[in-house]
Amino acid sequence: MNRRIRFTLNGERVEADVAPHHNLVELLAERFDLVGARESCGQGLCGCCTVLVDGRAVSACLYLASFVDGANVVTIESLDAAGGLHPVQEAFIENAAFQCGFCTPGFVLMTAQLLEEKPDPSDEEIRHYLSGNLCRCAAYPEIVDAVKAAARKTAAKGR
Amino acid sequence: MAVKTLNVDQVGRSVARLESRQKVSGRAEYVHNMKLPGMLYGKIFRSRIPHGKIRHIDTTAAQRVDGVFSVVTGDDVRTLVPIPYYGPAFHDQPVLALEKVRYVGEPVAVVLARDPHVADQAAQLIEAEYDELRAVYDEVEAATATIHVHEILKPAGTFPDLKYLEGRRDTNIALDFQLRRGDAGRAFAAADYVFEHTFHTQTVMHTPLEPLVSLAEPGDDSVTIFTASQSPSFVRMEIARMLGWSENQVRVRTAFLGGGFGAKLYIKLEALVAVLALMARRPVKIGLTMEEQFYHITKHATTTRIKSGVSKEGRIVARECEVYWNGGAYADIGPRVTQKSGFTAAGPYDIENVKLDSYAVYTNLPPAGALRGFGIPQLVWAYESHTDLIARQLELDPIEFRRKNILREGRPQAVGTPMRDAAIEACLEKIADRMEWGKPCYRGSAALRRGRGVAIGFKACIAPTTSVAIVNICADGSCGLYCSTVDMGQGSDTAMAQIVAEVLGMQAEQIRVVHPDTDVTPYDMATLGSRSTYHMGNAVKRAAEDAKAKLEALAREAGAEGSPIPDVFRARYGMQAGNVVGIGTFIPSYQSPDKKTGHSENVTPFWMIGGAGVEVEVDVETGRFRVTKLVNVADVGKPINPKAVTTQLSGAAIMQLGHTMFEKMIFEDGKLTNASLADYKIPGFLDLPEDLTSEFVEAEQHGGPFGAKGVGETATFGVSPAIANAIHDAVGVRIYSLPITPEAVYRAMNGLPQEDRR
Numbered sequence: 001m002n003r004r005i006r007f008t009l010n011g012e013r014v015e016a017d018v019a020p021h022h023n024l025v026e027l028l029a030e031r032f033d034l035v036g037a038r039e040s041c042g043q044g045l046c047g048c049c050t051v052l053v054d055g056r057a058v059s060a061c062l063y064l065a066s067f068v069d070g071a072n073v074v075t076i077e078s079l080d081a082a083g084g085l086h087p088v089q090e091a092f093i094e095n096a097a098f099q100c101g102f103c104t105p106g107f108v109l110m111t112a113q114l115l116e117e118k119p120d121p122s123d124e125e126i127r128h129y130l131s132g133n134l135c136r137c138a139a140y141p142e143i144v145d146a147v148k149a150a151a152r153k154t155a156a157k158g159r
Numbered sequence: 160m161a162v163k164t165l166n167v168d169q170v171g172r173s174v175a176r177l178e179s180r181q182k183v184s185g186r187a188e189y190v191h192n193m194k195l196p197g198m199l200y201g202k203i204f205r206s207r208i209p210h211g212k213i214r215h216i217d218t219t220a221a222q223r224v225d226g227v228f229s230v231v232t233g234d235d236v237r238t239l240v241p242i243p244y245y246g247p248a249f250h251d252q253p254v255l256a257l258e259k260v261r262y263v264g265e266p267v268a269v270v271l272a273r274d275p276h277v278a279d280q281a282a283q284l285i286e287a288e289y290d291e292l293r294a295v296y297d298e299v300e301a302a303t304a305t306i307h308v309h310e311i312l313k314p315a316g317t318f319p320d321l322k323y324l325e326g327r328r329d330t331n332i333a334l335d336f337q338l339r340r341g342d343a344g345r346a347f348a349a350a351d352y353v354f355e356h357t358f359h360t361q362t363v364m365h366t367p368l369e370p371l372v373s374l375a376e377p378g379d380d381s382v383t384i385f386t387a388s389q390s391p392s393f394v395r396m397e398i399a400r401m402l403g404w405s406e407n408q409v410r411v412r413t414a415f416l417g418g419g420f421g422a423k424l425y426i427k428l429e430a431l432v433a434v435l436a437l438m439a440r441r442p443v444k445i446g447l448t449m450e451e452q453f454y455h456i457t458k459h460a461t462t463t464r465i466k467s468g469v470s471k472e473g474r475i476v477a478r479e480c481e482v483y484w485n486g487g488a489y490a491d492i493g494p495r496v497t498q499k500s501g502f503t504a505a506g507p508y509d510i511e512n513v514k515l516d517s518y519a520v521y522t523n524l525p526p527a528g529a530l531r532g533f534g535i536p537q538l539v540w541a542y543e544s545h546t547d548l549i550a551r552q553l554e555l556d557p558i559e560f561r562r563k564n565i566l567r568e569g570r571p572q573a574v575g576t577p578m579r580d581a582a583i584e585a586c587l588e589k590i591a592d593r594m595e596w597g598k599p600c601y602r603g604s605a606a607l608r609r610g611r612g613v614a615i616g617f618k619a620c621i622a623p624t625t626s627v628a629i630v631n632i633c634a635d636g637s638c639g640l641y642c643s644t645v646d647m648g649q650g651s652d653t654a655m656a657q658i659v660a661e662v663l664g665m666q667a668e669q670i671r672v673v674h675p676d677t678d679v680t681p682y683d684m685a686t687l688g689s690r691s692t693y694h695m696g697n698a699v700k701r702a703a704e705d706a707k708a709k710l711e712a713l714a715r716e717a718g719a720e721g722s723p724i725p726d727v728f729r730a731r732y733g734m735q736a737g738n739v740v741g742i743g744t745f746i747p748s749y750q751s752p753d754k755k756t757g758h759s760e761n762v763t764p765f766w767m768i769g770g771a772g773v774e775v776e777v778d779v780e781t782g783r784f785r786v787t788k789l790v791n792v793a794d795v796g797k798p799i800n801p802k803a804v805t806t807q808l809s810g811a812a813i814m815q816l817g818h819t820m821f822e823k824m825i826f827e828d829g830k831l832t833n834a835s836l837a838d839y840k841i842p843g844f845l846d847l848p849e850d851l852t853s854e855f856v857e858a859e860q861h862g863g864p865f866g867a868k869g870v871g872e873t874a875t876f877g878v879s880p881a882i883a884n885a886i887h888d889a890v891g892v893r894i895y896s897l898p899i900t901p902e903a904v905y906r907a908m909n910g911l912p913q914e915d916r917r
Contacts, residue, residue, distance in 0.1 A: 021276060
């Protein structure tokens, strides 16, 4: 049975009909053409499908679409919607913190969330916080550099 | 220059990836995200047995599911394609299983539906009945087994040197390569010491995070295939051959790849989607799940027997290697791996007497192909573990022993090709320096022992292969590059743009790189084996030089010498109009190894050299160990983009760390038991060595574009044996099989037998 849900998507109020078995990745891609969250492992282990729901990062491949009814959903596509890049995105580019780019939106969103919680994370904190995101190209050393650079950028902007 | 241009160095600059913004904003194009109007999704029904004759496939229940468009079996495929077999080296793989199934997971039927969930559900309702046959899984056993995976060998016409295998029957050996140098038998008899060991590597998978995906759109007398492929030109030719069509009826397009590592090479799902789309007269997409991906392509498990004769002075005088490559049920590119990597099995050492035998073997397991290193990591695992064992037994320092035997510049490699621009010695010395080898190393505590090890390997580049490129200068002075090299994360778009920009005096960031589209971009053999920088790099450089020469001629003709480019076009055509198109083609010279001796004077256009130094800490109670330091050193020639090169090195090394420490496909009676990232772990943040560095030595590749050479695989070579050598150094035990798990170390320390390796 399809069900009508209403939620906020990247700041815009939207609605959609969803089936009980649809997950959030499908909803975003099929209904809203947002493909930055990608299903890869399908088990919530790789972080490629990371989306923020009510400010918390979730694995959209395991998150049923109907559960976002009434929620606030933020995807990677919103970060530079205003035109300029987010400091985390800038830092990822400047530090060559990605190769194929398939996992990158997940890393960027998790990093943004990390820096909100801990504006100046240590290497250890970065590794642990991002340990749920996998990068088969293994740009891990560069990602640590990028997170630290993003922290510096964010701090400089806050001043 | 007759035309006014920029004068800033573009090559040697760490240009950020051209597609950076698209990738950090989630907008980069992948086939994974593509859909077409009216598109059907295909879901595959797979064999649940390792080997058997197909008696009956019952699709009635699946057909009845509401929303199912059609169900297709191998027999249906034959109504469109009479001989539906494909493959790069052998035409042995059916589009869907015919008569027989040869491994668990082999595609047997496909359900098509508008809704992928419907297709998935219906596929689970298909039933197949088989007459089961005995199966064979071990590569050594299979080489002499009476169970045959294929009744007859079917080499493809693509490689003339495989022709001799045509029609061979009742064997699982798809290819046997041999090399004979000097007189190994005699040298062994005269040697002061003889050492012999056997090493194994396990089956692993590439696990690109974008799983294999292809989409075909039928035309009236044509088909367009959008595919996450590393080899669009090959896909076009192979699909055309299978359909009996001409090349220009098949159009193959790629986008960015969400990782490749060899998984997306040659032909994978493309034949299947093409046939399904032509039968359905609708676009058809098949995107595998991560789980399914494990059933399509793997890295060869191997068994290597290696024997060395050594003189009292510590010189290796003879080496004999026997390598068995577990190719799985279909050859894929395994026979090439067997030969092209096989000839380096004796290692980067100067050895007068060498005897190598390398066998590609069919088994009832998922097909094995190329994975970042094309067989080299398996060989280095054996020869560098073996080399270390010899040094230990002779009580020689491992670096010193290598120095004594190393293959120096200008000396012939075992095939007879002299080593040129191969900085083996420089790499070894840099590793020794970074490891502070001259100083005593910290040995840890009684409970946590420390040790260190090194390893070095080398690789030839696959030859001879062709690359073609087109450079197009528009009338406003902007420029496009058309080439079929696939950017799967290695940064080829950016590197190629840098080459064009360097030649034309432009800014790399302003070059538009057109992604592979076989109707638009010219032929390239494939993006594999670290060949692109050298081969396509040269073709691109030539195309840019050709464009530059034509532009200069145009300027002279129009009397606009020394003018900016737009003025040249305006002077010639009276308005902003016209193009200048430069073309470049590159194929290196090559001599095929002699069939009997394996000799060749010119076996590769360049050599890749890479090594690693490792420090480990081993818990003597549990066998748990951690890599406290990993130093990667490589000869990359002169890097086009230094930052991209460093990230390739560290990325390759970390991937190999996974293959060394935990990745392993576990089979029980041919059934894979861990086909998911939950059970098959790949390296994450917490698996990284505490201290990881990646460096290159100063070098130049003559004949390479601006002195560059390939680099994508180089840092995979040394990692595994360096870790085993370090563990031996720490706790005095030797691990002979990958992966090196804590349990394996524990068992070795306690004299317990190792687990069965499959």
